Amino acid sequence: MIMQFIKNVGFVLIALMAMTSCEKEFLNEANPNGVSTDIYWANLEETESTLTSVYGGMLNTYLLNIPAENLRADMAFPRERTRITGAGVPFYYQQFNSSNSTIGDKWDACYQVAFRANQVIEALQKLEGSVDEDRWVLQMAQARFLRGLVHHYLHSTFNEGRIIIRDKVPQSLADFNKPVASSEEVIAFFRDDLKYAYDHLPATYPPGNEGRATAAAAATVLANSYLYEGEYEEAKTLYKDVIENPDYGLELVEDMNLLWTEAGEFNKESIFEINYTLDFQLEDSQFDEESFNSRLARFTAPINLGGGGQETFTPVAWLTHAYRTEKMDTLDDRNYVVGDDGQTRLRTATLRTSAMMAMVDDLDTPYYLQAFAARAANFARLTFTYLKKYTNHDIVADEGETGLTGWKSGRNVVVNRLAEVHLNLAECQIKTGEIDAALANINAIRARWGLILLGPSTTPDRTFDGVAYDATSLMNRLMYVEKPLELSFEGHAIRAIDLRRWGITQQRFRELAERKFSVVDYDYTAEDGSTVTHRESLLVEGEATPSGTPIVEYELTAENYNPDVHAYYPIPLGEVQNNSSIDN
Template sequence: MKNFKNKLIVLIVMTSFLQSCSDYLDQVNPNEVSTDIYYADLEQSDASLTGVYGGMLDTYIVNAWSESLRSDLAIHSLLRLNNPRPNARVTPYYAHTYNSGSFDFNRQWDALYQVIFRSNQLITGLESMDATLKSNDRWTEQMGQARLLRGMCHFYLHAIYNNGEIIIRDKVPGEINEISKSTSSSEDVIKFFREDLVYAYDNLPAAFDEKSRVDKGVAATILGTSHLYEKEYDQAIVYFDDIINNSDYGYALLTGDDVKLMYTQAGEFSSESIFEINYSVALKPEESQFYEESFNTRNARYSAPNGRGGGAPEHYVAAAWLTDAYSTEFLDPLDARNTVLGYNGRDRITDNISLRASSMIALVNDEHTEYYDKPTAAIRETFNNNKISAFKQYTNHDITDHEKNVGNSTWKSGKNVIINRLADVYLMRAEAYLETGNITDALSDINTIRERWALALLGPVVDASKTYVMNEPVTNLPYTDENTLRKHLRHVERPLELNVQGVSSRNIDLRRWGNAQARFSELNGMKYYLSDYEYVKNDGGATATRKNSLLTRSVTGKELYSDGENEFKDAAQNYNESRDYKPLPLSETDNNTNL
């Protein structure tokens, strides 16, 4: 059930902010000179803080569709047609022919700086308060949240744009010449946002009652991630250890049957969630789906199957390799969850459908999971036109039969967006362990994630009650081999666990590992084929067939692409080091006289 209490709190405070902010705060355009900022008390500043969070509702901050298309995780759905129809709005992202004028790049940049601007307004107002108010714990908590959000947005801008050389905006501009600022060095940007993050880490509580607010755990996560990105592994491990081992945060992986709650409405703000953006179609439903601070998102529209309300030029689907990887995971036959019979009377072991695959992606042969109010995906969807899978992370597949029934429009969804969760921290710590030569602990963290999904564990046998896979099946090299485990972590464990979660996470990973170009070339060399799938269509056990719906690497009469080419052809051809970062967008360079 939706955590309505949290959403009601957000609505009440936001309404208060919108109705009263003009009395004490002149909210201006970031490109204009600001007036003085004054708060009479901590109630007014708290309302302004809610306005900062309002900026985080902007769909372009996560920008899931174009960022997924830029990565190796997704392709545009039209590519799967026999006669693909390229779309000028999205083709540049998966073809890597984008430039500084590409629309989504400008919108993501502007959205992140909007949060920074509002954070600076709040910081300025808090700093102007008297000593009595500054001594209040609420003042410290508000300042900590403002600096954390400001630091976080600088962190993402640094990781995504212009080789990390972005504009440090540390105050509200008081004069025209303070609006146009030059970029700073990557090192200076890191120093700046870490100071914000450390302040938040030192001053925020481990958790707030309002789960959608950033806290010490969020600060620790971003700090640890920033050190990992800079290959400062020992420092990263310190923060990751704190997140995993400090019970004050209250974090815990979903395990047992609770893993089925992943990316469902019932699983929102679960014990595994570290930072989650809170949406709802019940709050201010009159607002347009294109108003970026509305409480609804367009994410479901862009990733749901066509028959369930998906569509628009931004519509994206899972890449073939990712679909295949979910379909070929090693399951643990000793885990009782894998022996439960599905709708077809077979268990997960027989069908080789992992619990992780069921949570992340819709597959024609997953007869173990309900999908859009039908017993299985095969009953609900036709899987025609080579649409062999669909992402689940941003859709309402668990609560409705069609996206239009959620917010009275296929464009409006109330599905929360998870930015950070505990599983990612385990896998980042595994990477840090691996890169410092500690293969044993790296395997332990990876296996902690795999065990909760009832997957076979990797490496030497440690627990006789579990099933282990000693060697990588293609190379036959042991998982205790550093390079073998590194490749598995990068191209199996992280993408299958995180899917399309986070702010450009997969693109950042490929960039910082320095193998994006090689990855696209590798994927371009893989061929896939389609076969028919016979499924159980009703409670009586009658069967039917979905033609050319099951993906396989085995040669059949039907290739996934009729022209014999691969979906990463353009990426393999066009990607180079100049694409590792997005360029400075025109929205900035056209208006900033110092660029």
């Protein structure tokens, strides 16, 4: 497996990285003791080792930056509502600037991947024509995919897309001191890489290569780049290939045992997935970005079950309420369970809600080896929802049982999956007047979850909402319901980028600041049959009643948000100070 290979070659690659990260003032002098690329990268085994280090760079949790990216959108709240502290506060309140270390860490993580990819690309260029061509092309395609991917990430989150193009390994101080390129130049650069990857990557790999980039991954990222620029026809062609090409073997998964669980890693819906593990180097610090475990379980698990930390985040009120009020299709047998009294009843939460979120009143879904969430989590400090996607809720009773500490998790991170492709294709179809086709893509996902379908009825065995959607109403539905509920907290800054490109970020914060929610007590039955109360744990919409506690969100965020300052991250201060060609 690729992860096993990462471990085997890691010590060599770390040494190489140490060599190439010397102080800049020495870079314009030849190092007689250094490892020459002509000596080290002499065959495809050695370039494969370095390629594995490029994938290893994707393990850096700051590359996707999941806590901050969702806090600066409309998805997450920093830590507990009775103790608003931690690294996420500047992002939630839109107070970040170029000196923020998290922003600098994301910038560095992306360029580290680009640096390693350039090592592989240049080494392969020297070997071209003298080695096995098929292996050479496969390595080159993966390296160019990963280089294009991180440039796409940087372009979509920093400085209105004006970032540095790193297309070669720096050999001198001048190579480090590069100016930013225009947004158009950056797009052309990373699309060229992604197109090469799409044309040359395989549809699948033999078993044991899980985590490697495929043609479907390249098509998805390339299509996203077209979608982000409003180039809908180009995006549609690629999205349809990902959905319809049988060679990829992709499908929407319906088995809840395979959705955000250990058993479901690399399932048939996954397009690109970062492979974490607890099988190696547990002695590494949890803050070592070269380690093979993730901190995301720590940041999203309940405090009494191993969660906590400066980057803790929880789902916000509007999102929780949207999940709680989704309507089940009563014609779908999966929505019925047998209660403790032996009678058949509807589930207390939809299948989608149960798979993605832990709520106090979901009585039908196990959580941390308890029968339901209320028996496992304490729902304290006005916390009414916990995110499941990055936790080990399915295999242990406490996060501390996984990697000897709650800080270390082996749970994979799915970056792109087929549901995202269906929804993005639906957006393209809405924009090009294909409303029925867009409804079909949205309903394919809703049907998977046993939810009421959208639009006029087309079959008697499903329930439809009967609404005659047009382009405006269906786009609103996609923006405010379908996409955020299906892809919450996933991928690379999906929600923040969507809000920005749809031009609704500021409006969204203002609307959410006006919405009224509160939490009330919730009673549940303990294992011994006694009644237990979770104080202030059940979210309801509306003005707080005498028995409820108001939930206040987004008021200061709405005041602070300035699109000229916060729509994109600034170039980090460290880059500005150390790169003489940056004029920001």
